[in-house]
Amino acid sequence: MEVLMGSVCALVLVGWVCFGLLKWNGIRHNRRGLPPGTMGWPFFGETTEFLKQGPDFMKNKRARFGSVFKSHILGSPTIVSMDPELNRYILLNEGKGLVPGYPQSTLDILGKSNIAAVRGSDHKRIRGSFLSLVNPSMLKDWLLPRIDKYMRLHLNNLDSKTIDIQKLTANMALFIAFKQIMETESSSSYEAFKAEFDKLMMGSLSLPINIPGTNYYGGFMGGLQASTPRPKTYPIYMGGLVLARGGWAQVRFGWVAGWQANFKTWLTRIREYKLNDDEILDQVIMILYSGFETISTTSMMAIKYLHDHPTALQELRDEHFAIRGRKKPEEPIEWNDYKTMSFTRAVTFETLRLATVVNGVLRKTTEEMELNGFVIPRGWRIYVYTREINYNPFLYPEPLKFNPWRWLDKSMESQNYCFLFGGGSRLCPGKELGIVIISTFLHYFVTQYRWEEVGGEKDTQIPES
């Protein structure tokens, strides 16, 4: 009996403490003029629910509080905006105190000079250097030939095999990115790099708790960082290479001395932007990081949608067999071929829309400001949640239907609320490179293989109807 009473008292006490903490956290962040919403637990906020429930978290909140509400996610008080007009305003007005607001974990791991962490003239300079690496002439003469070569290699030899398409596309995206930067590296350094890269991806979206065992800790180099001259926040695209070559200094000087033929070409192209060593490394990491998830998810979902829509698949195949018909079997895809892939481009955009590969982008206020009648304190994060716009029936009739043909009208790509690649001064500079990679993947996949779904794994339905 005493044990039972003790347990009940303990439970009541825990209940009260929890209630008190939730209330205290709500009051702590309560200011006049803020939008409605709840703040969850001190420090953790509502991060667990947000990560666990995904889009349902947003839907439930919107049903309760409307399309602009407050919460506390990924370590910071956050305003979520699902309002299309407000989202557009925020994306187009970085200069008015709305700068990128990626979580501390992302910034720590990607490096303090990565493009998402810098603003103003530094952003212009770094973005300029980035664009010079992926502009149409680079794409045409430098990148596409390599993408073609390594795509063939990657998609070689899948005949009669059962493949996990998620793994295949994830590997493809990483392999292609790696080869663009480190063409002459061996496959063993690719494997070492891949293992480090997985940790980086996990760490960049975690709570910033730097103790062994956490994803955040794993995102760094662990023990290696202490013995190297790189600052504590040494991010780690280079992890694989450091492991493979046995020392950061060696890698560092190797890079700067132009130890990679193709990297030398990159350095020459960006010389005018005067990036220092750390800035160069952070941009390399950013190239790998930004293109990875987006390209792999889009390629995977395109294969799924095409499988489920035979008419679209047939039209895509016709487009690619027409290109093959003009070539010898071993001839690579060239820029002019890519330019004729209008249906492939439409499939890519429709996949990005329907699967909502990017749910939204993060900003932060640099000063207190009024938005939509609400007063947002300085330093609060704003989650510009663009997912809902993708299913707006006025913009996209029958929004839950896979209909690539809607994108053959070219004006669709530039309509005011198309945020598939972001907008304003942060519009994705890798947009065309991403589409080239996905198109090359689809080219070799649909011209070399026919496929069918096997296995009984439960599908995740995207979007949820």
Ligand code: HEM
């Ligand atoms: C299907 C593929 C892709 C999609 C859907 C996509 C989407 C986006 C979006 C939505 C943003 C805006 C982020 C913001 O406003 O905070 C962005 C920015 C960015 N993307 Fe992409 N991206 C793709 C491919 C790539 C590739 C292949 C690269 C690099 C090789 C890349 C590099 C970047 C960079 C560096 C930024 C930051 C730009 C800045 O802050 O000025 N992206 N991307």
